[in-house]
Amino acid sequence: MTLPPVAGVRYIISWQIPRNETPGKIPDSLKRKDIDIFSHFSTGVSRNRNFALSKATADYCLISDDDLIYSERSIRQLFDIFRDNPSVDIYAFKAECQMVRNMPSYSFDLRHPPRFYWPLEFEIAFNLDSVRRNNVKFNELFGRNAPTLQSGEIAVFLHQAFKRNLTGRYFPLDLCRHPNPTTMEHMALNEGVIMAHGASIALIHPVTWFPRIVVNSYRRSRQLDSSFVRMLKLMLKGCIYRYRHVSSDGSERRYSRPV
Template sequence: MNILEKSKIPLEILVATTNRTNLDFIYNMFKNNVLEDYYILIINQTTKEEVLISELPNVRVINSFERGLSKSRNLAIREAIGEICLLADDDVVYQRHFEKPILESFKNMPEAGIISFKTITTDGKRYSNYPNQKINLQKFYKKVLSIEISFKRDAIIKNKLFFNENFGLGSVFQDGENRLFFEDVFKTNQIKAYFSPEFIVIHEPLSSSDDVASDRFIFARSALNYKLHGNFAWLYVIRLIVSLVRKKLISFSEISSKFRVANQGIKTYKSMLHGK
């Protein structure tokens, strides 16, 4: 299959990775499928001394010398050529024929601009407590993983929807980019977004967003809540820390230090907002 001979690419997988010099990881991602049957765009954040080269006609590579997951996602969106795109990380494995429920869902819901799907863990369990039927994504978006997100590229480009590059792994605030992306989607009121209850991808039981007791998460989540709610962010900070104590994820002796981390996250966001 030669990608240059195709005038229409129905589905393209947009893979974010770092410091890769060979394509071994891609073969693992598609070990349940035939790699040559899929169009793939890899954004490899690396250095000029160690770049990734693809000799596979269906796999394009862009070596980027920036840092940050959201910057990687945005570059992929701008450079994608597929009608429908699927976000991907380099540590996932796809279900056999995972493309079928994606393409069929967009066919059955032609008005949809975004559709999210389900992840199954490596121990055979559902990653989240997913709904059992197709629903409007606005009812579920806060729990959606980036690897579950598919979209019509033209709709995203037309509405100038990109990830906030201050949020996400490798950024100042290392969480919250998906939440902000969907908040922007719903604000436009131009894109219909849905959840469809089919498994498409396999992932470890935990992701970076599940480390809810870490300083990294609290720092980012506090900034996110300030961006969304202003000074009411402190109500969300209190609720988060109380929840962590109740679940015994932090001890009473850690409460004051977690509040300091939250305060620093909000202060950092404020200073960036005002250009200080």
């Protein structure tokens, strides 16, 4: 991964080490003054991101991943967008990746996105003070290596932010390149990914969730050449999981945490 040195930018690497595993060595390329490395013993991508955010000190933070390619130019453009849009709390950009998506060439309110648009986690930045003041976090029941739901973490993060009256806006800035398949691509038929999709729909659309589940199950079964019945059952299973373990604002229900 490339981390271009840019004045005014610091990088935080959250080094997540599964319990009972021996930590490896820090590469020499990461031994720089603008890079801070913090390690912790845990699993789950959402827990890892929450740990990284607990160490952040900047005015604005950009969520990243370990296989992205940035340019100094694109990072500098972020400063201009932050400066020119001080009333925005959550910012979304676009990354070049293998997956075909609807990425508009115009700016819009993230609370009212165009049809078929959804952001990836590493396309999101935010005002750190706004996020902390409103106690917006990643729900650790969603995302890779969560107990059951293996994706959906950024959709739930945004849902929680907007439920707490944060503002959000998409800017058509080419932020970075993601040369490898995303989780949505190489794990599209994974049971936990399908369940997470159903759980996210039930959370974000509490009134119209059932017809949306049916339509999405049909569409995904056609796209992935998979069984519609299996897709529907797993999405409904994800909906039940959501009602048992996730509150309407996207946070975990305190009385119930799956092991």
